Amino acid sequence: MITLKQLASREEWFSSGHTLCPGCSIPVILKLVLGASRNPLVISNATGCLQMGSTLFPHTAWKSNWIHTGYGNASATMSGVTAVYRSLKKKGRLMDEKERKFLVIGGDGSTYDSGISSISGYMERGEDIVYLCYDNQSMAHSGGQASSATPVGASTTTTPAGTVLPGKLQTRKNITAIIAAHRIPYVAQSAPWNWNDLLRKAEKAFETKGPAYLNVLSPCPTHWNTDTDKSIELSRLAADTCVWPMFEIRGGTKITVNYKPRHKLPVSEWLKSQDRFRHLLEKENKWIVDKIQEEIDQNWDFLLSAQNEEETK
Amino acid sequence: MRANKVLDGNTAVSEAVRQLDPDVVMAYPSAPGAPMLERLAMDIANGSLDTELVNMESPQSAISGCIGASAAGGRVFSSASSQELAQMHEMLFIASSLRLPIVIGIADRALSAPINYYADHSDAMAERDCGWIQLFCESPQEAYDNIIQAYKISEHQDVKTPVMVAMDGWITSHTMENVSIEEPSEITDFMGKRIPTYSLLNSTKPLTIGSFSSPNYYFEHKLNQFQGMENSRKIIREVGKEFGDRFGRYYGYFETYKLDDAEYGIIIMSSAAGTAKEAIDRLRSRGEKVGLLKLRVFRPFPFQEIQERLLGLKAIAIFDRNIVPGSQGGPLYNEIRSAMYFCEDNLRPKIFPYIFGLGGRELNLSDIDNTIKEIKEKTEKVESENGFHFVNVRYRQVNNE
Ligand code: SF4
Ligand SMILES: [Mg+2]
Numbered sequence: 195m196i197t198l199k200q201l202a203s204r205e206e207w208f209s210s211g212h213t214l215c216p217g218c219s220i221p222v223i224l225k226l227v228l229g230a231s232r233n234p235l236v237i238s239n240a241t242g243c244l245q246m247g248s249t250l251f252p253h254t255a256w257k258s259n260w261i262h263t264g265y266g267n268a269s270a271t272m273s274g275v276t277a278v279y280r281s282l283k284k285k286g287r288l289m290d291e292k293e294r295k296f297l298v299i300g301g302d303g304s305t306y307d308s309g310i311s312s313i314s315g316y317m318e319r320g321e322d323i324v325y326l327c328y329d330n331q332s333m334a335h336s337g338g339q340a341s342s343a344t345p346v347g348a349s350t351t352t353t354p355a356g357t358v359l360p361g362k363l364q365t366r367k368n369i370t371a372i373i374a375a376h377r378i379p380y381v382a383q384s385a386p387w388n389w390n391d392l393l394r395k396a397e398k399a400f401e402t403k404g405p406a407y408l409n410v411l412s413p414c415p416t417h418w419n420t421d422t423d424k425s426i427e428l429s430r431l432a433a434d435t436c437v438w439p440m441f442e443i444r445g446g447t448k449i450t451v452n453y454k455p456r457h458k459l460p461v462s463e464w465l466k467s468q469d470r471f472r473h474l475l476e477k478e479n480k481w482i483v484d485k486i487q488e489e490i491d492q493n494w495d496f497l498l499s500a501q502n503e504e505e506t507k
Numbered sequence: 508m509r510a511n512k513v514l515d516g517n518t519a520v521s522e523a524v525r526q527l528d529p530d531v532v533m534a535y536p537s538a539p540g541a542p543m544l545e546r547l548a549m550d551i552a553n554g555s556l557d558t559e560l561v562n563m564e565s566p567q568s569a570i571s572g573c574i575g576a577s578a579a580g581g582r583v584f585s586s587a588s589s590q591e592l593a594q595m596h597e598m599l600f601i602a603s604s605l606r607l608p609i610v611i612g613i614a615d616r617a618l619s620a621p622i623n624y625y626a627d628h629s630d631a632m633a634e635r636d637c638g639w640i641q642l643f644c645e646s647p648q649e650a651y652d653n654i655i656q657a658y659k660i661s662e663h664q665d666v667k668t669p670v671m672v673a674m675d676g677w678i679t680s681h682t683m684e685n686v687s688i689e690e691p692s693e694i695t696d697f698m699g700k701r702i703p704t705y706s707l708l709n710s711t712k713p714l715t716i717g718s719f720s721s722p723n724y725y726f727e728h729k730l731n732q733f734q735g736m737e738n739s740r741k742i743i744r745e746v747g748k749e750f751g752d753r754f755g756r757y758y759g760y761f762e763t764y765k766l767d768d769a770e771y772g773i774i775i776m777s778s779a780a781g782t783a784k785e786a787i788d789r790l791r792s793r794g795e796k797v798g799l800l801k802l803r804v805f806r807p808f809p810f811q812e813i814q815e816r817l818l819g820l821k822a823i824a825i826f827d828r829n830i831v832p833g834s835q836g837g838p839l840y841n842e843i844r845s846a847m848y849f850c851e852d853n854l855r856p857k858i859f860p861y862i863f864g865l866g867g868r869e870l871n872l873s874d875i876d877n878t879i880k881e882i883k884e885k886t887e888k889v890e891s892e893n894g895f896h897f898v899n900v901r902y903r904q905v906n907n908e
Contacts, residue, residue, distance in 0.1 A: 251724050260716065263575070264597060267568060267598065274572030277531040278575075288708065
């Protein structure tokens with residue numbers, strides 16, 4: 195584990211000068227995750243805010259090798275890169291012998307939805323690739339439409355809260371459980387407020403031989419309509435309300451909850467912090483808030499009860 | 508030593524790929540071309556090939572993996588037909604735009620619906636605008652030869668454009684014929700290893716591939732890609748000649764058969780050329796002056812060479828093995844008609860569009876006989892060239908009032 199000071203002195207693979215929105219969480223997440231690798235990186239990035247905002251030709255914010263091909267195929271692209279790496283290594287034809295780390299980065303749309311088949315494919319094949327999902331709970335780059343990561347009740351441009359419908363009607367997809375069901379060596383959920391937690395998990399992911407997955411909450415001031423200086427605070431509020439539990443799963447079954455709020459806050463605190471939920475606070479929508487609270491409690495209780503015994507002692 | 512083997516088209520392709528020693532095969536099975544991959548998998552399982560074969564979860568993933576592998580500097584192979592090729596559509600554009608050498612083998616199969624398992628060119632023709640070089644094969648021998656040349660063309664520094672090599676599903680992919688398989692060391696010598704200009708695996712010179720191109724740059728990026736395809740015109744001819752000098756089988760944009768003194772011509776691609784040659788022999792024995800042009804290279808389309816070759820014929824029938832609703836004729840017809848636009852009026856042959864063989868419908872010798880008769884009559888009577896002709900089908904007329 196390294197200190198913040200050490201982290202600051204490490205080579206930065208992602209430089210300033212990108213065009214992501216002010217207050218966006220993605221660069222903070224990147225700093226921590228990329229900083230966790232001691233090896234040169236090869237990155238495959240799905241279409242989305244990060245890809246668009248970091249490579250406005252002829253500029254690039256990337257100091258590592260980086261490729262973008264399409265939206266739902268970032269990990270399939272990487273499967274090709276790693277296959278060549280294995281092949282050339284076997285044949286002794288690599289240009290340099292330095293060990294590389296392979297990282298795929300996608301937003302929630304290209305992970306939960308269009309990318310899920312190719313993510314599942316590489317995990318089944320056990321390829322040595324780390325997957326990072328920055329989850330801003332919407333299709334942020336195309337204008338804040340709903341994805342299957344969008345929480346129930348959220349008003350987005352394709353699930354607007356109207357006079358009849360109260361925003362998105364479906365519960366969000368539990369992607370970490372789906373990934374864990376592949377029994378890959380390492381799956382973790384984190385958020386940028388706890389730099390220590392995210393950095394440690396990223397280190398762990400890079401150390402892992404075989405597939406590793408990081409699901410990271412990425413508050414989006416533009417589409418959540420929040421102040422640009424509130425993103426990190428919001429990511430903490432998500433943990434304190436248990437909307438976004440911080441946990442890790444090893445080998446598909448060994449669960450550890452890494453953060454237990456001393457005072458678990460009611461979900462209404464989370465809902466009232468963002469415009470996309472504001473309509474839920476009206477009296478006639480109380481039943482939705484109750485339903486959301488019930489789901490959060492169930493999920494949280496499940497995580498606590500499923501924790502690996504030895505870990506909790 | 509050159510070996511003469513009796514092989515079907517799929518096996519001929521996998522023989523060629525094996526000799527080229529690719530770094531990676533991105534596999535997704537697609538009938539009737541899946542045996543191309545299966546034979547490579549067997550070679551790997553038996554230890555005679557040390558390629559990395561990755562069983563991908565979808566055609567999109569297989570082609571995406573090809574892009575990643577080529578960008579990492581590897582030599583890569585994949586295969587697809589019909590629906591699977593259509594599922595690659597989006598990524599085919601990205602592969603060619605990123606100027607990546609890739610070769611895929613296609614056993615052409617009709618597109619759904621209705622679902623059908625047999626040969627036509629609707630799959631490959633639907634991809635004619637995606638920026639790939641397209642080579643069509645008549646026989647297993649051509650499949651073997653074209654795969655080898657495809658890599659040489661694709662990896663050429665002036666080209667760096669992906670290539671699809673297509674043969675007719677079931678017909679060529681599964682028919683056994685004599686195939687000359689060249690000595691592996693000769694093939695290695697002909698090809699060499701791929702020496703990539705750039706690689707994602709070069710950690711001393713990091714690359715950004717696939718960046719966002721604004722209106723300020725996009726147009727120039729596309730012209731650069733266009734230039735690569737234009738450059739391939741010369742390279743395709745050079746490689747065809749070099750291949751011929753070494754192995755005795757020469758390749759150009761097309762092959763002609765008894766065309767030199769012909770008055771009437773048939774233009775066709777792939778396996779149906781075999782039927783056409785047989786029909787022409789029979790027509791010739793009855794004194795008819797007929798000949799054939801079998802197109803090998805559809806992209807880049809050899810406008811100039813085709814125009815020069817067809818000049819002076821009285822009439823030609825162009826056989827397309829796919830149908831494009833709402834168009835004035837099949838893709839081959841439209842390209843050739845457009846190529847002939849600049850001819851002098853008195854030298855320009857009459858051009859008639861024929862559609863044949865959809866979903867594996869056979870083309871009979873009598874169909875060619877009838878076609879020649881038909882275009883002769885129309886030419887002599889100075890009838891209009893307009894209107895489709897459908898070959899060996901129950902409804903010959905389509906109401907287009
Ligand atoms: S839209 Fe949201 S996620 Fe995208 S760059 Fe802006 S703040 Fe970040
Ligand atoms: Mg998103």
